[in-house]
Amino acid sequence: MLAYIDKIKEISNRLLKEGKVDMVIGFRKGTVPMMNEPCFVKTPEDVDNFVWDSNCGINLANYLTNRKEKIGIVAKGCDSRNIVTHVIENKIKRDQLVIIGVPCKGMIDRHKIEAMFETEIQDVIEADDKIIVKGQGLEKTLNKKDVLQDNCALCIHRNPVIHDELVGDPVEEQKDLDRYEDVRKIEFMSPEEKWRYFDDLLSTCIRCYACRNACPLCYCPTCFVDESRPQWVGKSQDPIDTRTFHFLRAYHCAGRCTDCGACERACPMGIKVRTFTRKLEKDCLELFDWEAGLTLEERPPLDTYRPDDPDDFIK
Amino acid sequence: MKVIIINKEAWAGGLERLYDSFRLFGPVKQDEFHIFKELSKGELPDMNLLNTRLSAKSMVYPQSEKMFEFTLDENRDDHHMLKEIHKDYSPRAVIGIRPCDAKAFLLVKANFDSPEYKDPYWIKSYESTTLVGYACNNPSSTCFCTTAGCGPFHEQGLDLLLVDAWDHYFAKVITEKGENFLAAAGWSSEADSDTACDEIETMRQAAEAKITTRISTDKLKDKNTTELFEAPFWEDVAFACINCGTCTYLCPTCWCFDIQDETFGLSGIRMRNWDSCMYPLFTLHGSGHNPRDTKRQRIRQRFMHKLKYYVDKYEDGIQCVGCGRCISHCPVNIDIRKVCTLMNGFEP
Amino acid sequence: MGIEPGRLHFSWISSAEANKFVDVVNEITAAVKALGPNENFLKTEARVA
Numbered sequence: 235m236l237a238y239i240d241k242i243k244e245i246s247n248r249l250l251k252e253g254k255v256d257m258v259i260g261f262r263k264g265t266v267p268m269m270n271e272p273c274f275v276k277t278p279e280d281v282d283n284f285v286w287d288s289n290c291g292i293n294l295a296n297y298l299t300n301r302k303e304k305i306g307i308v309a310k311g312c313d314s315r316n317i318v319t320h321v322i323e324n325k326i327k328r329d330q331l332v333i334i335g336v337p338c339k340g341m342i343d344r345h346k347i348e349a350m351f352e353t354e355i356q357d358v359i360e361a362d363d364k365i366i367v368k369g370q371g372l373e374k375t376l377n378k379k380d381v382l383q384d385n386c387a388l389c390i391h392r393n394p395v396i397h398d399e400l401v402g403d404p405v406e407e408q409k410d411l412d413r414y415e416d417v418r419k420i421e422f423m424s425p426e427e428k429w430r431y432f433d434d435l436l437s438t439c440i441r442c443y444a445c446r447n448a449c450p451l452c453y454c455p456t457c458f459v460d461e462s463r464p465q466w467v468g469k470s471q472d473p474i475d476t477r478t479f480h481f482l483r484a485y486h487c488a489g490r491c492t493d494c495g496a497c498e499r500a501c502p503m504g505i506k507v508r509t510f511t512r513k514l515e516k517d518c519l520e521l522f523d524w525e526a527g528l529t530l531e532e533r534p535p536l537d538t539y540r541p542d543d544p545d546d547f548i549k
Numbered sequence: 550m551k552v553i554i555i556n557k558e559a560w561a562g563g564l565e566r567l568y569d570s571f572r573l574f575g576p577v578k579q580d581e582f583h584i585f586k587e588l589s590k591g592e593l594p595d596m597n598l599l600n601t602r603l604s605a606k607s608m609v610y611p612q613s614e615k616m617f618e619f620t621l622d623e624n625r626d627d628h629h630m631l632k633e634i635h636k637d638y639s640p641r642a643v644i645g646i647r648p649c650d651a652k653a654f655l656l657v658k659a660n661f662d663s664p665e666y667k668d669p670y671w672i673k674s675y676e677s678t679t680l681v682g683y684a685c686n687n688p689s690s691t692c693f694c695t696t697a698g699c700g701p702f703h704e705q706g707l708d709l710l711l712v713d714a715w716d717h718y719f720a721k722v723i724t725e726k727g728e729n730f731l732a733a734a735g736w737s738s739e740a741d742s743d744t745a746c747d748e749i750e751t752m753r754q755a756a757e758a759k760i761t762t763r764i765s766t767d768k769l770k771d772k773n774t775t776e777l778f779e780a781p782f783w784e785d786v787a788f789a790c791i792n793c794g795t796c797t798y799l800c801p802t803c804w805c806f807d808i809q810d811e812t813f814g815l816s817g818i819r820m821r822n823w824d825s826c827m828y829p830l831f832t833l834h835g836s837g838h839n840p841r842d843t844k845r846q847r848i849r850q851r852f853m854h855k856l857k858y859y860v861d862k863y864e865d866g867i868q869c870v871g872c873g874r875c876i877s878h879c880p881v882n883i884d885i886r887k888v889c890t891l892m893n894g895f896e897p
Numbered sequence: 898m899g900i901e902p903g904r905l906h907f908s909w910i911s912s913a914e915a916n917k918f919v920d921v922v923n924e925i926t927a928a929v930k931a932l933g934p935n936e937n938f939l940k941t942e943a944r945v946a
């Protein structure tokens with residue numbers, strides 16, 4: 235990690251000094267355990283603010299939308315895939331960007347770690363693949379691989395798919411994972427069971443929209459839930475409105491979602507919102523052999539038509 | 550000051566008796582965190598908590614609340630008229646509310662129950678509620694209540710303060726409502742007031758000593774509003790913000806709402822829902838113009854409101870009680886303590 | 898999501914296939930009528946405080 239940090243600083247420093255970019259977007263150290271704050275740096279003197287560790291789960295592609303400057307951006311595997319999606323969808327131009335790729339070893343899940351202990355966690359230290367958690371009368375060493383964010387545990391694109399610089403050697407990709415066990419479980423449920431399952435899943439949702447706003451894909455100038463003419467969805471805490479929001483948002487992400495986990499990480503109520511998007515991700519993979527954000531050369535499945543479309547209703 | 554000792558063995562029995570005269574609300578663990586919930590008969594509040602994820606404000610001011618009903622059926626005489634909705638304002642008690650959340654009700658009161666404006670829903674609901682506080686022996690690391698006009702044993706806004714003393718609770722009586730609550734529960738064993746108060750005082754000092762983060766708010770009042778408004782640091786503060794509104798929804802002192810009508814066939818209701826200054830929609834005009842179009846403006850509004858406008862308008866400190874929720878749950882770690890330091894120390 | 902099978906239908910109909918369109922619409926209306934109203938997504942009044 236330390237080597238990564240030095241490299242991030244060094245590259246940022248160079249890019250800013252040479253005037254290749256107007257700003258570099260990365261992370262600075264957070265004020266509470268297991269949190270870092272996305273930030274920008276505009277002068278070489280400030281590059282020392284940058285950090286890198288397993289608490290950089292926010293997807294930085296989210297901060298690129300419609301920006302006009304030339305930008306250096308620190309990008310792990312999933313960020314790079316969302317950058318690709320952003321470029322394809324004209325949210326940023328490729329030549330505005332210098333992508334500082336970070337081969338990623340997974341981000342840790344603070345909801346999960348907090349839930350493991352009764353006492354408050356006051357400090358978290360990382361040492362290679364171990365995580366040391368400290369609190370009042372508490373000191374415990376965890377295996378990082380046991381406390382990864384769910385999406386990181388299932389990630390098969392840890393290395394940035396596009397980059398102009400790289401802060402370290404590529405890491406080994408995870409192989410032979412069964413990525414959709416949980417989705418299959420839901421697929422096997424009856425419609426009534428599914429209905430109850432989702433009711434339960436969303437019962438604590440406060441409709442703050444942190445999930446939507448943390449997602450780089452959700453850049454619509456007016457989200458359908460905010461539209462008032464016509465008003466598609468009610469704005470109260472009514473469970474049907476809440477469900478409609480989640481349901482439709484997921485569809486808007488179909489074929490675009492990279493399973494970066496930013497939505498789930500952002501939720502203040504710990505709701506597993508990826509449950510929705512992962513079903514669509516699985517469908518895209520199975521039906522169209524498609525994974526989002528891997529290449530700039532191909533259009534995503536939902537905005538193309540191919541004569542060999544697998545669904546039989548298209549005849 | 551009257552202090553009652555509630556033996557923990559007598560806890561469940563007392564609550565049982567309370568159901569006859571109160572609707573009881575208390576912290577309940579749901580998934581990985583606590584929220585306030587109405588307790589069904591026999592259900593106990595979970596007193597083993599730091600604080601609830603959402604503040605107690607929804608106990609008086611629900612996230613979505615009906616205000617009026619109406620009919621569009623022109624065959625009826627009362628069509629297109631807003632009619633009041635009958636609501637249950639029978640006595641209720643919120644058990645286990647932390648001192649910060651209780652103090653927050655007093656800040657919010659400045660808005661909902663002012664000499665010029667009276668919000669009937671908030672007032673009726675507030676008046677029917679007894680706040681049974683729960684002192685914090687173990688504040689968390691994001692708590693900074695002691696420098697935000699409050700404290701882990703603070704009594705302002707409470708009717709009763711429970712202090713956990715191992716095998717019993719001390720119940721410090723603060724108001725008549727608190728007194729009535731104890732009577733309804735049948736808890737009556739009075740402690741020797743001096744010794745009990747001493748003991749509570751020792752615990753208070755121990756708890757306050759555990760709060761290590763402090764903010765300074767002393768210079769906010771003297772700052773020039775326009776200069777603070779134009780301060781260069783807002784761009785940096787705002788950068789990471791995703792405008793999710795989590796900070797405002799979790800906050801016990803945020804009070805903004807939006808009014809919506811919903812119709813179902815020919816009948817309909819008018820209701821209000823929490824709203825947030827962090828949303829672009831909050832200030833969007835019918836014309837399409839939005840005076841707070843960028844997140845820099847929105848985040849500035851949130852902090853200026855809490856740490857400057859409120860301070861100037863009500864002369865009662867900041868509009869924050871230091872509960873730390875917005876700090877622990879902001880998905881991008883925007884920290885009000887840091888922003889307060891920037892504002893309080895700002896020199897143009 | 899828990900939407901009953903038979904409630905959601907897809908078809909691909911060219912603008913020239915008027916007869917197919919009529920047939921498909923008839924089939925769908927019949928199928929959905931047979932299922933009855935969608936109680937799940939029916940909001941009779943917002944369930945709020």
Ligand code: SF4
Pocket residue numbers: 438439440441442443444445446500501502503504505507
């Ligand atoms: S972030 Fe969580 S609570 Fe907020 S709208 Fe999304 S699912 Fe609901």
Ligand code: SF4
Pocket residue numbers: 293448449450451487490491492493494495496497498508511
């Ligand atoms: S929906 Fe969630 S997992 Fe998918 S791209 Fe958006 S934030 Fe990432």
Ligand code: SF4
Pocket residue numbers: 789790791792793794795796797827878879880881882883
């Ligand atoms: S919780 Fe954080 S990111 Fe969300 S609106 Fe508040 S300050 Fe912005």
Ligand code: SF4
Pocket residue numbers: 796799800801802803855868869870871872873874875876885
């Ligand atoms: S601003 Fe933050 S710390 Fe202050 S009362 Fe609100 S949630 Fe608590």
Ligand code: SF4
Pocket residue numbers: 599600647648649650685687688689692693694695699700701702870871872873
């Ligand atoms: S902010 Fe103070 S009163 Fe609130 S939970 Fe923390 S210690 Fe208790």
